[in-house]
Amino acid sequence: MTRRERALLVQVLLYAVLAAAVVVLALVADWAVIKENFWSSDGIGWADGNWGDLITTGMVNTIKYTAIAFAGGLALGLVLALMRLSPVAPYRWMATAYIEFFRGLPALVVMMFMGFGLPIAFQWTPPGGTVGAGLIGLILVAGAYMAETLRAGIQAVPKGQTEAARSLGMRPGATTVKVVLPQAFRIVIPPLTNEFVLLIKDTALLFLLGAAASERELTSVARDFLTSGPSAGTATSLIQAALLYLIITLPLTQLVAWLERRQRKAVR
Amino acid sequence: MTASLTPEAGTVPAIEIRGLHKHYGRHEVLKGIDFHVDSGQVVCVIGPSGSGKSTLLRCVNRLEEPSAGEILIEGLDICDRKVDLDEVRSRIGMVFQQFNLFPHLSVLKNLTLAQRNVRGRGKDEAVQIARQNLEKVGLSEKESAYPAHLSGGQQQRVAIARALSMNPDMMLFDEPTSALDPELVGDVLGVMQELAQEGMTMMVVTHEMGFAREVGDKLVFMDGGVVVEEGRPVDVLSNPQHERTQSFLSKVL
Ligand SMILES: Nc1ncnc2c1ncn2[C@@H]1O[C@H](COP(=O)(O)OP(=O)(O)OP(=O)(O)O)[C@@H](O)[C@H]1O
Ligand SMILES: [Mg+2]
Numbered sequence: 001m002t003r004r005e006r007a008l009l010v011q012v013l014l015y016a017v018l019a020a021a022v023v024v025l026a027l028v029a030d031w032a033v034i035k036e037n038f039w040s041s042d043g044i045g046w047a048d049g050n051w052g053d054l055i056t057t058g059m060v061n062t063i064k065y066t067a068i069a070f071a072g073g074l075a076l077g078l079v080l081a082l083m084r085l086s087p088v089a090p091y092r093w094m095a096t097a098y099i100e101f102f103r104g105l106p107a108l109v110v111m112m113f114m115g116f117g118l119p120i121a122f123q124w125t126p127p128g129g130t131v132g133a134g135l136i137g138l139i140l141v142a143g144a145y146m147a148e149t150l151r152a153g154i155q156a157v158p159k160g161q162t163e164a165a166r167s168l169g170m171r172p173g174a175t176t177v178k179v180v181l182p183q184a185f186r187i188v189i190p191p192l193t194n195e196f197v198l199l200i201k202d203t204a205l206l207f208l209l210g211a212a213a214s215e216r217e218l219t220s221v222a223r224d225f226l227t228s229g230p231s232a233g234t235a236t237s238l239i240q241a242a243l244l245y246l247i248i249t250l251p252l253t254q255l256v257a258w259l260e261r262r263q264r265k266a267v268r
Numbered sequence: 269m270t271a272s273l274t275p276e277a278g279t280v281p282a283i284e285i286r287g288l289h290k291h292y293g294r295h296e297v298l299k300g301i302d303f304h305v306d307s308g309q310v311v312c313v314i315g316p317s318g319s320g321k322s323t324l325l326r327c328v329n330r331l332e333e334p335s336a337g338e339i340l341i342e343g344l345d346i347c348d349r350k351v352d353l354d355e356v357r358s359r360i361g362m363v364f365q366q367f368n369l370f371p372h373l374s375v376l377k378n379l380t381l382a383q384r385n386v387r388g389r390g391k392d393e394a395v396q397i398a399r400q401n402l403e404k405v406g407l408s409e410k411e412s413a414y415p416a417h418l419s420g421g422q423q424q425r426v427a428i429a430r431a432l433s434m435n436p437d438m439m440l441f442d443e444p445t446s447a448l449d450p451e452l453v454g455d456v457l458g459v460m461q462e463l464a465q466e467g468m469t470m471m472v473v474t475h476e477m478g479f480a481r482e483v484g485d486k487l488v489f490m491d492g493g494v495v496v497e498e499g500r501p502v503d504v505l506s507n508p509q510h511e512r513t514q515s516f517l518s519k520v521l
Contacts, residue, residue: 163331164368164427168382168434169358178381182372 038239043231050225050237057214058221059244065135065203065217070196072139077146082176084151095147102144108205111137115209134209138202146195153188154180190259197249197256218244280343282307282438282469283328288337290323297323299493301337305438305486310470312480312501315490316516321473324490325442328471329360342437358386361431361439365446367423369415375402375426376411379433387434394433401429405459421452425459438469445476477521481505489513 001009043050083095102110114137115130126133157180165175204219211220218241225237281304290298297320305311313321326332327339330346330353339346346356370378379398383389389397402408405425415423424444431439441460445453457479464470464483474480480487480501487501489510497504497513505521508514 158368160364160366160368161370164362164364164370165382166354167329167331167357167360167362168431169354169356169386170382171354174385178385179370183370186372 037234038236040231040234040236043225043229043234043236043240045230049230050222050240053221053225053229054218054237054240054244057216058218058241059248061216062200062203062218062245063248065131065138065206066196066200069135069138069142069199069203072135073142073146073195073199074192076139076143077150080143080147081150081154084147085154099144099147102141103148105141107138107141107202108208110141111205111209113137114140129212129215130209131206131211131215134206138199138205142195142199142202145198146192149188149191149195150184153184153191156187157183187263190256190263193252193256193259197252200245200249280307281305281340282309282342283471284338284340284343285324285327286338286340288324288327288339289335290320290327290332291335297493298327298334301493301495303488303495305469305471307342307437307469308467309485310464310468310472310483311486311488312484313471313473313488313490314475314477314480314516314520315496319490320493321490322442325440325471325473328440329357329362331362354386358382358434359437361428361434361436363424363427363431363439363441363444365443367415367420367427367447369423369427369430371415374412374414375407375418378415378426379430382430383433397433397435398429401432402426404432404462405429406455419452420448421455424448424456428456428459428463432463438471439463441470441472441474443473443475445474475520477505489516491516 042048045051080095080098083091084099086092086095111134114126115133118124119126119133126136128135161179161183162175165179166172170178203217206217207220207223211217216224222237222241225231226235227233229237231237283303283305285301285303288298288301288303289296301320301324303324313324315321323332327334328341330339334347341356341360344351344356346353369375370381373381376395376398379401380391380394383394383397384391387394399408399411402411405428407422407425407429410418410422410426415426418426424447428439428444444460445456448456453476457476460470460472460479461483472479472484484501486498487504488498489496489504489508489512491512497508497510504513505517508517
């Protein structure tokens with residue numbers, strides 16, 4: 001047998017095994033039971049099913065919370081990135097310590113600390129209640145990650161750009177704002193979009209802090225439908241939530257892939 | 269002729285460098301340079317790679333921090349802490365080997381950004397000055413193009429126009445044609461020659477011996493971090509005094 005023939009044989013075998021597995025599964029599985037458990041007809045109706053709450057409360061809040069956490073994280077990240085690149089050494093140390101600290105912790109721990117730890121210790125009422133506290137925790141962590149992304153973007157802008165601006169007499173601040181940052185942001189759009197996708201998924205952690213009915217994000221709404229509502233006792237609402245998450249995240253990850261391809265091509 | 273003790277306007281050199289040293293760590297790149305460019309003069313600097321030409325040029329507007337020595341711009345010591353370095357820089361145009369245009373801005377915006385930000389000119393005035401300078405470098409029709417869509421020669425001419433839009437007293441050029449395809453070199457040198465004829469004070473690091481001979485008032489040969497020889501371009505090029513100058517010129521001419 002030549003090498004090509006052997007490779008072909010291996011491929012045929014792999015397909016045969018796959019086909020056999022599919023056939024066995026189809027014969028053995030009880031499709032009616034599976035369907036009722038994962039896609040219950042009571043839960044998927046438009047008028048009386050779970051969609052209404054899942055979308056108008058859960059998905060809307062998920063997007064809202066993600067946007068808040070992203071904007072906050074970006075602002076915090078920008079400050080931290082500029083501090084890390086500052087000529088003033090103590091600023092650099094503080095930013096480095098912050099970034100290392102918050103990247104080394106689970107986001108959930110920080111969120112619970114903001115949601116329960118601080119309020120208990122200092123009788124502090126967080127703005128926006130528990131959800132607001134959780135979002136602050138998310139921002140604190142996201143800021144640390146985004147700082148590193150932004151720093152890499154700023155450092156990727158060629159040194160000649162700064163030199164050109166300074167040689168024209170522009171001050172350091174103006175050089176950063178007018179010349180360096182616009183180019184850095186263009187470089188970091190793909191990784192920042194990734195960051196956005198990660199945040200969408202991280203907002204699910206808010207479920208563990210608890211929220212009023214109207215403040216629930218998508219995972220919380222789906223969790224409540226597991227035990228109450230038309231499809232209670234089945235996993236239908238989780239499947240529905242999963243689909244809704246994918247509707248938001250898949251286009252974004254595709255967008256990132258497209259942006260990255262385009263950026264690679266644009267490199268002169 | 270002796271130097272006047274009380275320099276008046278016009279008698280102070282545009283650029284004067286005294287005892288300039290520069291080292292990176294323990295590597296000494298400039299080993300005591302004395303050098304001046306008079307107002308209205310075109311001084312070309314030549315020398316082998318690594319001889320410190322760029323470092324010297326970049327010390328003139330302190331893009332590179334000198335280790336020791338004095339740098340006087342129109343008589344003003346720019347290493348003095350009280351000097352507003354950004355103001356001094358705005359009067360010294362600089363042109364880089366790699367152009368360094370702002371890629372996120374159109375040609376016109378490249379020319380107006382510092383005018384507005386540093387000179388505080390209004391939009392209309394800045395645009396008008398930008399257009400004059402684009403016309404001067406022969407690129408009026410490119411004002412809304414982005415740098416990436418221009419040839420290297422066009423980018424370098426835009427870079428010259430950008431520097432000129434600040435109405436500088438003098439211009440520094442660091443091998444402005446070295447990154448260009450041979451057929452594009454002429455356009456850029458043409459613009460520089462025109463500038464020289466208008467009386468612009470220029471310091472030009474270059475490998476273009478033809479330009480140095482035709483346009484330069486003075487030629488400086490550097491090697492190993494020192495000025496080895498300087499004089500009228502014809503003299504240095506046709507009748508070099510130093511052995512090192514001779515061997516360098518025999519390789520490049
Ligand atoms: N930032 C730096 N750090 C360390 N060494 C440097 C730095 N910049 C320049 N040098 C060194 O200084 C020396 C002089 O460099 P410079 O760029 O001034 O030479 P040059 O005459 O302009 O050469 P070329 O014709 O190749 O441009 C070189 O040996 C170079 O390696
Ligand atoms: Mg050089």
